[in-house]
Amino acid sequence: MQTVKKMQNSLNSMRPIRISKGWINAGRALIHIISIAWLSVVYLDALSGELPGDPVQYLLDFSGIGTLHLLIMSLLISPMAQTFKFGQLVRLRKTLGVYAAVYALFHLYVFIAYELQYEWLLIAEEIIKRPYITVGMLALSILSVLLITSLQAIKARMGTAWQKLHNWVYLATILGCIHFLWSVKSNWYEPTAYLITALILISLRRKKLQKIFK
Numbered sequence: 001m002q003t004v005k006k007m008q009n010s011l012n013s014m015r016p017i018r019i020s021k022g023w024i025n026a027g028r029a030l031i032h033i034i035s036i037a038w039l040s041v042v043y044l045d046a047l048s049g050e051l052p053g054d055p056v057q058y059l060l061d062f063s064g065i066g067t068l069h070l071l072i073m074s075l076l077i078s079p080m081a082q083t084f085k086f087g088q089l090v091r092l093r094k095t096l097g098v099y100a101a102v103y104a105l106f107h108l109y110v111f112i113a114y115e116l117q118y119e120w121l122l123i124a125e126e127i128i129k130r131p132y133i134t135v136g137m138l139a140l141s142i143l144s145v146l147l148i149t150s151l152q153a154i155k156a157r158m159g160t161a162w163q164k165l166h167n168w169v170y171l172a173t174i175l176g177c178i179h180f181l182w183s184v185k186s187n188w189y190e191p192t193a194y195l196i197t198a199l200i201l202i203s204l205r206r207k208k209l210q211k212i213f214k
């Protein structure tokens with residue numbers, strides 16, 4: 001208890017962190033490079049048969065978990081910015097959100113192109129009849145709208161409505177976690193851990209959410 005108080009005091013007495021715009025741009029560039037390079041390397045490995053086990057399952061797992069990691073990292077930005085008085089961190093949130101949507105779209109591509117090999121009727125049937133896929137599709141639809149409206153020209157036109165719309169990322173994250181939990185036959189603790197983490201991070205914004213739903 002004493003240690004927690006000491007930590008709180010030292011955080012409260014911390015001076016706000018400010019860095020140059022160049023470092024923020026470097027942070028953004030790093031997110032671009034890591035996200036694109038990682039996805040490309042794994043996809044090329046799959047195409048050249050260098051992945052262990054079933055490559056389609058591997059790609060689905062990689063892109064699905066990747067989407068959740070990116071969403072959770074984007075949810076972590078605000079509490080970190082507040083705790084460390086480092087407001088500029090918020091500028092990295094949109095880039096993380098964009099890649100969460102890109103990974104989720106790749107996940108859908110793997111499902112359509114490799115798992116079901118463009119059998120459109122079967123794809124439609126799976127989306128309608130399998131609840132965990134319906135939920136995944138809902139999450140992806142939200143992320144796609146957020147991706148399109150992240151274009152600077154659209155964002156500028158939307159004004160204050162942009163932030164309201166982008167609060168839907170919380171719902172997309174929860175739906176993504178439920179989709180994961182629903183898709184597993186055993187090992188439910190891994191998806192549960194993701195769901196609990198997402199709920200904790202979202203609950204940190206309860207004041208903001210209360211205002212929206214008032």
Ligand code: HEM
Nearest residue numbers: 060061064065067068104108111136137139140176180183
């Ligand atoms: C934001 C959207 C989504 C997220 C965050 C997400 C996340 C995940 C995760 C984490 C897994 C499990 C990976 C593992 O077992 O290690 C998974 C599996 C899967 N997802 Fe998604 N997903 C999304 C959308 C979709 C969509 C739109 C589809 C198809 C229309 C889909 C189809 C599948 C399939 C077929 C599996 C494999 C299930 C199995 O192993 O039997 N997902 N997804």
